[in-house]
Amino acid sequence: MNALVRSEASHRNSTIAVGPRPPAPVFAKPQPISFFTSNAEIYAQGETAGNFYRIEFGAVRIYRLLSDGRRQIAAFHLAGETFGFEADLTHHFFAEAIVATCLCTHRVSAGETLSQDLLPLALRYLARAQKHLLVVGRQNAVERIAAFLIDIADRQGGLEHIELSMSRQDIADYLGLTIETVSRGLTKLRDTGFIKFHGLRVLDICKPQALRLMCE
Amino acid sequence: MNALVRSEASHRNSTIAVGPRPPAPVFAKPQPISFFTSNAEIYAQGETAGNFYRIEFGAVRIYRLLSDGRRQIAAFHLAGETFGFEADLTHHFFAEAIVATCLCTHRVSAGETLSQDLLPLALRYLARAQKHLLVVGRQNAVERIAAFLIDIADRQGGLEHIELSMSRQDIADYLGLTIETVSRGLTKLRDTGFIKFHGLRVLDICKPQALRLMCE
DNA sequence: CGCTCGCTTGATATAGCTCAAAAGCTGTGG
DNA sequence: CCACAGCTTTTGAGCTATATCAAGCGAGCG
Numbered sequence: 001m002n003a004l005v006r007s008e009a010s011h012r013n014s015t016i017a018v019g020p021r022p023p024a025p026v027f028a029k030p031q032p033i034s035f036f037t038s039n040a041e042i043y044a045q046g047e048t049a050g051n052f053y054r055i056e057f058g059a060v061r062i063y064r065l066l067s068d069g070r071r072q073i074a075a076f077h078l079a080g081e082t083f084g085f086e087a088d089l090t091h092h093f094f095a096e097a098i099v100a101t102c103l104c105t106h107r108v109s110a111g112e113t114l115s116q117d118l119l120p121l122a123l124r125y126l127a128r129a130q131k132h133l134l135v136v137g138r139q140n141a142v143e144r145i146a147a148f149l150i151d152i153a154d155r156q157g158g159l160e161h162i163e164l165s166m167s168r169q170d171i172a173d174y175l176g177l178t179i180e181t182v183s184r185g186l187t188k189l190r191d192t193g194f195i196k197f198h199g200l201r202v203l204d205i206c207k208p209q210a211l212r213l214m215c216e
Numbered sequence: 217m218n219a220l221v222r223s224e225a226s227h228r229n230s231t232i233a234v235g236p237r238p239p240a241p242v243f244a245k246p247q248p249i250s251f252f253t254s255n256a257e258i259y260a261q262g263e264t265a266g267n268f269y270r271i272e273f274g275a276v277r278i279y280r281l282l283s284d285g286r287r288q289i290a291a292f293h294l295a296g297e298t299f300g301f302e303a304d305l306t307h308h309f310f311a312e313a314i315v316a317t318c319l320c321t322h323r324v325s326a327g328e329t330l331s332q333d334l335l336p337l338a339l340r341y342l343a344r345a346q347k348h349l350l351v352v353g354r355q356n357a358v359e360r361i362a363a364f365l366i367d368i369a370d371r372q373g374g375l376e377h378i379e380l381s382m383s384r385q386d387i388a389d390y391l392g393l394t395i396e397t398v399s400r401g402l403t404k405l406r407d408t409g410f411i412k413f414h415g416l417r418v419l420d421i422c423k424p425q426a427l428r429l430m431c432e
Numbered sequence: 433c434g435c436t437c438g439c440t441t442g443a444t445a446t447a448g449c450t451c452a453a454a455a456g457c458t459g460t461g462g
Numbered sequence: 463c464c465a466c467a468g469c470t471t472t473t474g475a476g477c478t479a480t481a482t483c484a485a486g487c488g489a490g491c492g
Contacts, residue, residue, distance in 0.1 A: 062346070064346070064347065064350045066350070066354060066355070066432065067432050070354040070355075071354070072349055072350035072353040072354045074346035074347075074349050074350070075346065085339065086339060086343070087336045087337075087339035087340045087343065092343045092346075092347070093343075093346065118335055119334055119335045119338060120303045121303075122335060122338040122339050122342055123301065123302060123303035123338050124303045125342055126338055126341055126342045126345060127302070127303065127308045127309075129342060129345040129346050129349065130278070130280070130290035130291065130308075130309065130345050131280065131290075131308070132349060133288055133290050133345065133348060133349060133352060133392075134280045134282070134288035134290070136349060136352050136353045136392065137288040137352045137389075137391070137392030138282060138286040138287070138288045138392060139282070139286075140447075140448090141447075141448065167470070167471090168470075168471065168472095169470085173353075175353070176349075176352065176353030176354060177448075177449095178448075178449060178450080179470090179471080179472095180448085180449075180450085180471090180472080180473085181447090181448055181449075182471095183471060183472055183473080184448090184472080184473080186471095186472095187472075187473085200456085200457080200470080200471070216282065216283050356479075356480090357479075357480070383438070383439090384438075384439065384440095385438085393480080393481090394480075394481060394482080395438090395439080395440095396439095396440080396441085396480090396481075396482085397479090397480060397481075399439060399440050399441080400440080400441080400480095402440095403440075403441085416438080416439070416488095416489090
C-alpha cells in the first residue's frame with residue numbers, strides 16, 4: 001500500500017507574530033503573520049477550527065489519512081489563496097506547509113460580512129474538488145499527470161513555465177498514484193516532447209494545446 | 217474504457233408549475249415546484265446558472281464527462297438536500313434526476329441573506345467531496361463500496377436499512393469502478409455476511425461496526 | 433410467452449503496484 | 463575542492479487488482 005511513516009518530520013511550528021501589516025485587499029483589519037517551515041503542521045484533523053489563512057508566500061497541502069497510513073492530498077493551496085474555514089468548528093483535514101510558508105491569519109469572528117467573501121471561495125474549491133474527482137476516478141496515469149501540470153500552470157499565472165513546490169510523493173498522493181508511476185509518467189511526457197525539464201522541479205510545457213487535449 | 221452512450225435517455229423535462237406552496241423552513245418565499253422523470257436533465261454543464269434547488273422527494277446525480285464518454289459522478293443528492301448554486305453564473309456539471317424527483321426552485325436574487333445559509337452548505341459539500349477523494353484515490357474496490365453504503369445509510373437517517381435509488385452503473389461511476397467490479401464487491405460483502413439483500417436495490421447492513429472499520 | 437434491461441458471473445488482459453536497485457542531488461566536513 | 467551520507471527520483475522486473483470481453487440469469491412488461 002502506501003504506509004510510509006512521514007510523521008516525525010511533521011510537528012507544529014511555533015507561531016511568530018510579526019506585528020501589524022498593511023490591510024489586506026479583501027478583509028478589513030491587519031492580522032498576525034505566522035511562519036511555517038517545510039513540512040510543519042498548520043492544523044490537524046479533529047482540531048478546533050475558527051481561523052482561516054491567506055498564503056503570503058509558500059504552498060500548503062490539505063490531506064487525510066487512512067488508518068494504515070495511506071494518504072490522499074485533497075488540495076494544494078498556492079500563494080495568494082485562502083483556506084482553513086469549516087462548516088462546523090472542527091477541522092476535517094490536515095494542513096501542512098509544503099515549503100517555507102508565510103500565512104496571514106484571520107479570525108472568523110472578525111466580521112459577519114466575511115461569509116459574503118467566503119461563499120464564492122468555497123464554491124470555487126468545491127468545483128475544483130469535484131473536477132479533481134473526475135481526474136482521480138476516471139483518468140489514467142498520464143492523463144492525471146497532464147491534468148495536474150495544466151492546473152498548476154493555470155494557477156501560476158497561465159504561463160507554460162512551472163516551478164513545482166511539491167515532491168513526487170505529494171503529487172502521487174494528490175493524483176491517487178504511486179511515486180514510481182508519477183515518475184514514469186513524467187518521463188513519458190518528457191520523452192514524447194510534451195514537457196522539458198530544467199531541474200527536478202522546474203519544467204516548461206512545450207505543447208500546451210496537446211497537453212490540454214489529453215485530459216478532456 | 218467506459219464509453220457507454222447514455223444520452224438518448226436524458227432530455228430536458230418540461231417544468232410543471234404546481235403553484236404556491238407553504239414556505240420552506242430555511243428560505244423566505246413560496247417557490248415554484250418542478251417535476252422530473254427518471255434520467256431527466258435538470259441542468260447541463262456550460263448552462264447559465266442562477267437558481268438552486270431543494271429536493272422535495274427523489275434523488276439527483278451531479279456529474280462530468282470526458283470527451284470519450286467516461287463519466288464521473290461527483291455527488292448524489294437525496295431528498296431534503298439543496299444543490300445547484302455556483303461561484304460564477306455557469307454550471308460546471310450536469311445534474312439529472314435518478315428517479316422521479318420533485319424540486320423546489322429558488323432564485324439567487326431572492327435575498328442577500330442567502331449566502332448566510334449557503335456557506336455552511338457549500339462547506340459541507342466541499343468536505344464531502346474531499347473525503348470522497350480519499351475513497352476514490354486510495355481505497356480498493358470493496359472498501360469503496362463499503363464507504364458508499366455507510367455514507368448512504370448515514371444520510372438516510374442512520375438506519376442499517378438501505379433503499380438505493382441509483383443503478384449499479386451510477387454507483388460504479390461514483391466510485392470510479394466498473395459495473396462488474398461493483399457487482400462483485402457487493403456479492404463479496406453479501407457472502408461474508410456484512411450485508412443482506414431484500415431485492416436488487418434494497419439491503420440491510422448486518423455488521424455496521426465492522427463495515428465502518430473497513431473504510432477508515 | 434418471449435423480449436428487454438439491469439445485474440451477475442466467468443475468463444482473460446493489462447495498467448499500475450510492489451519490491452529492488454541504481455542514479456542524481458544536497459549538504460557537511462575535512 | 464573532493465568524499466561521503468542521506469535524501470529524492472528514476473529505472474527495472476514481476477505481480478495483482480481491476481478492467482475488459484463475453485455469456486448467462488431473472489424480473490418486469492408488452
